[in-house]
Amino acid sequence: MVQEILNVNKLVGCYKGSFGKVYAVNDVSFKVKSGEVIGIAGESGSGKSTLAELVSGMPRPLLHCDSGLIEVKGYDIYRIDQNILRSEVLSQIIGYAPQASMNSLNPVLKVKRFLLDVMKQRTAQQLGLGRKIRLSNMLILEGIKNKDAIGIQDSEIHNFIELFLRYSQIAKNPTYEFSLFLTKIFEKDLDFHSFKIMKDKVPSHIQNKMAMKINLEEDEELSAFLTNLIKTTNATVIHDLLLNSINNLKQWEIEEDFIKMLHISINRKIYKKLQPAIDPMLKMVFANQDIVRINPNWGILFPESISGLPPHTLKSDEEVLQEAIIHLEKLGLDPKVLDLYPHELSGGMKQRTVIAISTLWNPKLLIVDEPTSALDVSTQKKLLDLFVQLKQDKIVESMLFISHDIPTLRQLCTRCIIMYGGEIVEDADMDTIINNPKHPYSQALIGAIVSFNPDGSTEKELSRIEGRPPDLRDPPSGCRFHPRCPKVMDICREKIPNSYYPNGKDHPVKCWLYDDQLEVKLEEA
Numbered sequence: 001m002v003q004e005i006l007n008v009n010k011l012v013g014c015y016k017g018s019f020g021k022v023y024a025v026n027d028v029s030f031k032v033k034s035g036e037v038i039g040i041a042g043e044s045g046s047g048k049s050t051l052a053e054l055v056s057g058m059p060r061p062l063l064h065c066d067s068g069l070i071e072v073k074g075y076d077i078y079r080i081d082q083n084i085l086r087s088e089v090l091s092q093i094i095g096y097a098p099q100a101s102m103n104s105l106n107p108v109l110k111v112k113r114f115l116l117d118v119m120k121q122r123t124a125q126q127l128g129l130g131r132k133i134r135l136s137n138m139l140i141l142e143g144i145k146n147k148d149a150i151g152i153q154d155s156e157i158h159n160f161i162e163l164f165l166r167y168s169q170i171a172k173n174p175t176y177e178f179s180l181f182l183t184k185i186f187e188k189d190l191d192f193h194s195f196k197i198m199k200d201k202v203p204s205h206i207q208n209k210m211a212m213k214i215n216l217e218e219d220e221e222l223s224a225f226l227t228n229l230i231k232t233t234n235a236t237v238i239h240d241l242l243l244n245s246i247n248n249l250k251q252w253e254i255e256e257d258f259i260k261m262l263h264i265s266i267n268r269k270i271y272k273k274l275q276p277a278i279d280p281m282l283k284m285v286f287a288n289q290d291i292v293r294i295n296p297n298w299g300i301l302f303p304e305s306i307s308g309l310p311p312h313t314l315k316s317d318e319e320v321l322q323e324a325i326i327h328l329e330k331l332g333l334d335p336k337v338l339d340l341y342p343h344e345l346s347g348g349m350k351q352r353t354v355i356a357i358s359t360l361w362n363p364k365l366l367i368v369d370e371p372t373s374a375l376d377v378s379t380q381k382k383l384l385d386l387f388v389q390l391k392q393d394k395i396v397e398s399m400l401f402i403s404h405d406i407p408t409l410r411q412l413c414t415r416c417i418i419m420y421g422g423e424i425v426e427d428a429d430m431d432t433i434i435n436n437p438k439h440p441y442s443q444a445l446i447g448a449i450v451s452f453n454p455d456g457s458t459e460k461e462l463s464r465i466e467g468r469p470p471d472l473r474d475p476p477s478g479c480r481f482h483p484r485c486p487k488v489m490d491i492c493r494e495k496i497p498n499s500y501y502p503n504g505k506d507h508p509v510k511c512w513l514y515d516d517q518l519e520v521k522l523e524e525a
């Protein structure tokens, strides 16, 4: 089944300021499936950039998501926690190159400096709470798995697993809660051996869990089961049991690259720094020093410890730069650009650099806003080839490509959304939009495309769209296109049209012309 990357539903976006409210995106709905490249077209001021900014999750200060929904890979981006948005969505799923972003390179910094800053920030953001927790748990398991090499005692593992099993029975979200619980142990709030609770230090939700645990201990059946389990089962079996139970939780979604990255950086750098501080804590908690060897890394992977680290300690400049060079080369950029200042780059190189930065983490959805508009025709073509390559090489999965230039979109996009006055007036596959547009605005837009014969004459007489796009501070009543529409009817001036489907369910058109019931409605009126 094709997965859905983006779901925009009844979105209303507005600029709020001393000027009042401007609804620049109004009641917009569409979906992007995995693999789709969707063009968004329309005249200047139709709301394309506003829509892109809202979908990017990073709207400018005056712009707000007023109502409706934007779901990116299942994340409701205007309702989830800001930390999750930053750590799990913005740097992982969405890549965004805003309009004129090629001019956003800092003029006084070499590209290398700018790129390093961006990469390091993102690397720090990548360590979102959920990932840290999953990772810490995974490393605990790794430690248990390698117990023989480490020389750890079975009895120590038994103790540990007993704790886990008991706790996982009572926690709502065992992986998460268990990590929190362990974190508390490391913070000396709980004593591992006696399970003594130092009440004043333990947050109330943990206290409740502990209270439940005590009740559980009164459960004879379970208690007998656990005792038996601990007595009779060897560590490897318990380890497998634990692994199975965790597999069942389906919460181990750690990407290999991410683990590698953390392993490398943590092993080499952070551990050295933190070891003196952590060792005494571990020893205190587990009494037996040997347990420290269960995995020397695990303690430092708990959320609190890692989030306290400045991002720059996670990787050296050389490591970060090396990753960037590989990425630049993949995108056909000479790594020499890293040693140049932005003014030393051509427009095309600047744009490629910006695209390289926005795709550093292989985003699922890349949003690009008018990337080609300031470039000459041959550089435009090269840049379009780059977007094709990004997709072919699976660096990005889907794209939203914004341009007022339909021929540009035609070279790249599978589908095209036409916007007018902040609304989607038509949405269809690219060929249909070019050859069989239904909305009078789309027809006018397509009619205004210039195409030349070999002798230099134009292929057809060009039409132009009379009038001007609406002022969104005070949009026209009814259909927003009615003051300019050659097919305007009375109802268009009064009532906002719904979307109709004259060409099938994949081709919505927001125009009264396609309402089967129109005659009935007019008679009623």
Ligand SMILES: Nc1ncnc2c1ncn2[C@@H]1O[C@H](COP(=O)(O)OP(=O)(O)OP(=O)(O)O)[C@@H](O)[C@H]1O
Binding pocket: 015, 022, 024, 042, 043, 044, 045, 046, 047, 048, 049, 050, 051, 062, 099, 404, 471, 472, 473
């Ligand atoms: N910062 C702002 N404050 C108030 N209103 C704004 C602001 N930016 C844009 N708008 C309003 O939003 C409308 C849509 O602007 P937007 O930039 O999204 O259009 P667009 O289709 O991307 O145009 P272009 O192709 O010129 O970039 C504008 O007509 C304007 O009324």
